[in-house]
Amino acid sequence: MKFASKPASWAALSSCALAGALLAGCSPQNQQTADSGTSTAPASTGSTGSPGAGGGAGKAVKVAFVTNNASDFWTIARRGCEKADTELDNVSVEFKIPADGTAGEQTRIVDDLLAKGIDGFAISPVDPANQTDMINKAAKQVLVLTQDSDAPKSNRAAYVGTDNRAAGRQAGEMIKKALPQGGKIMVFVGEIDAQNAKDRFEGIKDALKGSRVQVLDVRTDNTDRAKAKANVSDTIVNNPDIAGLVGLWSYNGPAILNAVKDAGKIGKIKIVCFDEEDETLAGVKSGAIFGTVVQQPYEFGYQAIKLMSQTLGGDKSAIPATKQIFVPTKAIQQNNVAQFTTEINKLRGR
Numbered sequence: 001m002k003f004a005s006k007p008a009s010w011a012a013l014s015s016c017a018l019a020g021a022l023l024a025g026c027s028p029q030n031q032q033t034a035d036s037g038t039s040t041a042p043a044s045t046g047s048t049g050s051p052g053a054g055g056g057a058g059k060a061v062k063v064a065f066v067t068n069n070a071s072d073f074w075t076i077a078r079r080g081c082e083k084a085d086t087e088l089d090n091v092s093v094e095f096k097i098p099a100d101g102t103a104g105e106q107t108r109i110v111d112d113l114l115a116k117g118i119d120g121f122a123i124s125p126v127d128p129a130n131q132t133d134m135i136n137k138a139a140k141q142v143l144v145l146t147q148d149s150d151a152p153k154s155n156r157a158a159y160v161g162t163d164n165r166a167a168g169r170q171a172g173e174m175i176k177k178a179l180p181q182g183g184k185i186m187v188f189v190g191e192i193d194a195q196n197a198k199d200r201f202e203g204i205k206d207a208l209k210g211s212r213v214q215v216l217d218v219r220t221d222n223t224d225r226a227k228a229k230a231n232v233s234d235t236i237v238n239n240p241d242i243a244g245l246v247g248l249w250s251y252n253g254p255a256i257l258n259a260v261k262d263a264g265k266i267g268k269i270k271i272v273c274f275d276e277e278d279e280t281l282a283g284v285k286s287g288a289i290f291g292t293v294v295q296q297p298y299e300f301g302y303q304a305i306k307l308m309s310q311t312l313g314g315d316k317s318a319i320p321a322t323k324q325i326f327v328p329t330k331a332i333q334q335n336n337v338a339q340f341t342t343e344i345n346k347l348r349g350r
Contacts, residue, residue, distance in 0.1 A: 063308045064094040064113050064121040065301055068149060069101035069190065069223045073250040073275050073297055076347050077148075080301025088309050094118075101190065101223035103127040107134050114141060119312055122160065122304035124148035128195045143312055147300045149196040150324070157311065158319045160304045162295045163326040164196045168203020170331055171272055171293045175204065175213060175244060178270035178290040182212020183243025186235045188252045190223040200248045200274070213244070225251055232259035242269060250275035253292060257283045276332070276344050284337045291333040294340070298347050299327045 065081050067074045078095050085093045094113070098105035103126040113121055120143030125131045128151035135154040138144050143157055150159040175185065187204070189197045201218060208215065216239065221228040232255060235242060245256045253273030257280070260269050271289040273280060283289035303325065310318055319325075332340050 059313075060090050060092070061119040061309065061312045062092045062094070062117065063143075063305060063312075064096055064118055065147070065304060066096045066098070066106060066109055066113075066121055066123040068098065068106070068124040068126045068194070069249075069251075070097050070099070071250045071275075072277050076276075076344070077297035077301040079347055079349070080298040080303075081305050082301075083298075084302045084305035084309075088305070091305065091309050093305055098126075101126065103131050106131070110134060110138055114138060118142055120144065120308040122147045122300075122308065124161075124196075125151050125194070126191055127193045128152075128154070129193060143308055145304055145308060147304045148295075148297070149194045151195060156323075158307065158323045158325060160307060160325045161300050161327060162196070162329055163324075164199035165203040165206070166326075167274070167293050167295070167329045168200035168205075169207045170203070170329060171200065171246065171274065172204040172207020174272050174291045174293070174331060174333075175208065175246065175270075176211050178272060179213055179244050182214070184214045184216050184239060184241060185244035185246055186216050186232075186239070186242060187218045187246045187248060188221065188228060188231055188256065189218060189248035190221055190228075190252075192218050192220055197248050204246065216242075221252075221255075223249075223251075225255060228252055228255035229259050232256050233262065236260070236263045236265060236269070244270040244272065247271075247273035250277050250280075253277060253280035253283065253289065257288055260288070276340070281332070281337055281341050281344075284332055284334060285341070287334060291331055293329050294332050294344075295329050296327045303327070 065077065074097065081093050081095055085091060096109045098109060106123065106126055110121065122145040124147055125135065128149065132151055132154045135144055135151050135156055139155040146156045146159045148161045150161070187201060191197060192201070205215065219231040219235065221231055228251060232245060235245070236259065245260065247253045247256050253275065254277055256271050256273065260266055260271065266288045271283070273289065273292045275292065276294045280289060280292050284292055307318055
């Protein structure tokens with residue numbers, strides 16, 4: 001086995017069962033369940049029930065995990081990849097981060113991987129519609145999975161990640177709790193064309209139907225954190241009656257929080273976001289952020305590597321008919337943020 005650039009803290013992860021703690025005690029309304037016929041994967045333990053379980057004895061294979069930006073979110077996914085790597089003697093894993101978070105850079109990375117003779121990769125496509133041809137071309141040569149953001153119209157073998165429409169509905173329910181009297185909200189994201197962004201936004205709109213919450217628009221930032229904050233600041237200035245701000249990608253939470261702080265509107269404007277960046281969790285703890293919907297990026301990495309190993313070994317039984325393996329999400333608010341922060345920091349090796 002060989003994992004590119006293992007950090008020193010890697011050895012601290014003695015068991016991927018840590019990931020299961022993130023959803024411990026999750027109530028039925030918070031644990032998202034897949035549609036009929038779709039696999040909803042539990043937190044893995046490396047036992048025989050998980051994709052590619054066991055030592056992976058067989059021909060050596062090279063696989064890669066490709067992110068869609070450099071967010072801290074992916075640090076946790078890397079830990080999952082590393083754990084799978086330790087359990088699979090026949091697998092070498094590369095972890096690739098596009099420097100500028102663009103579809104063009106992802107294509108360059110994929111071309112490089114193919115030229116080096118990769119056997120399979122799992123990618124979070126930035127722009128699925130315009131990257132379908134790239135995925136299909138690669139899928140003729142190697143095993144291709146999507147993770148985090150799907151490309152459902154492509155020939156990818158399977159998707160491993162969040163049911164993003166269900167996660168959006170979960171965020172929408174949180175928005176209604178934050179704004180029981182209704183009000184105007186603005187939504188922020190890096191790229192609205194990314195499938196996870198589309199699905200989350202649609203889920204939010206599903207949940208808000210019939211409520212008094214009005215979605216003004218979606219503002220994009222091309223994964224530029226400075227622009228992400230500027231978008232929020234402009235929204236606050238141009239919409240003095242704005243009641244809520246919603247971030248769909250991990251860095252949007254801190255960008256919203258800092259802009260609201262600068263405007264002196266903490267407590268006056270409700271914030272709902274996604275994922276578990278440090279500033280986001282601190283904001284939830286202080287009450288500045290009403291809540292965040294968290295995923296299990298550790299499981300994205302762990303299950304994607306395991307699934308590729310098993311499939312490349314000739315066993316496709318872990319791929320369901322729907323070609324979707326959903327990993328549950330959880331709503332984090334003040335009542336459970338301390339416990340969650342402790343658990344997520346273990347996964348980060350802190």
